[in-house]
Amino acid sequence: MAIEVRIPTILRTYTDGAKQVEGSGSTLGELLLDLDAKHGGLRERLVDDGGLRRFVNVYLNDEDVRFLAGLDTPVKDGDTVTVLPAVAGGAI
């Protein structure tokens, strides 16, 4: 058992084109570190010094982790983590 992580098209360059990868850890932060060991550079696209990047959405099962505990959100085997780039923009 592991944690399944769904990767959006734009980040699949880090996963050799894979739509889905697996990782482990007890929190989302640990999971991202584990993934980065196998898919170097992926974590930096999701996290900066202040935590999760503003325009990347990360969901644990079907909940935005911003409404949980961010990088400290507990994760366990059998969970699904989904990454989606936010769709945003504007006139200025």
Next chain:
Amino acid sequence: MLRIAKDLYDKIVAHARADHPDEACGVIAGPAGSDRPERFIPMTNAARSPTFYEFDSTEQFQVWKEMDDNDEEPVVLYHSHTATEAYPSRTDVSYASEPGAHYVLVSTRDPDNSEFRSYRIADGQVTEEPVTVVE
């Protein structure tokens, strides 16, 4: 080139007009790989702003999951500019994350005429493309 049915074109413009002066935004989904926009999905602008739009993250998750289950993809991503031209701003370009999608911009700055234009945005490059409206 973007080929889009007249009723979908009209729905995008109507959504932009309805939310004016705030920016409106949404998706038209289509079968994966088909490049055919078919299913109109208006989205909530979580920013509720005249100069910014952002999909509500929970709604986006549900819509993306639905598309995945239906073997669809976002063929068109649209939003409106309410006081400026229908051209991608620097913000639009920096957040664009679907290189395969048609980015449609509608300007509602003129109450009588809606500008409707389409672009590809990939690797920070904006390329305008012709729009063909079909009955």
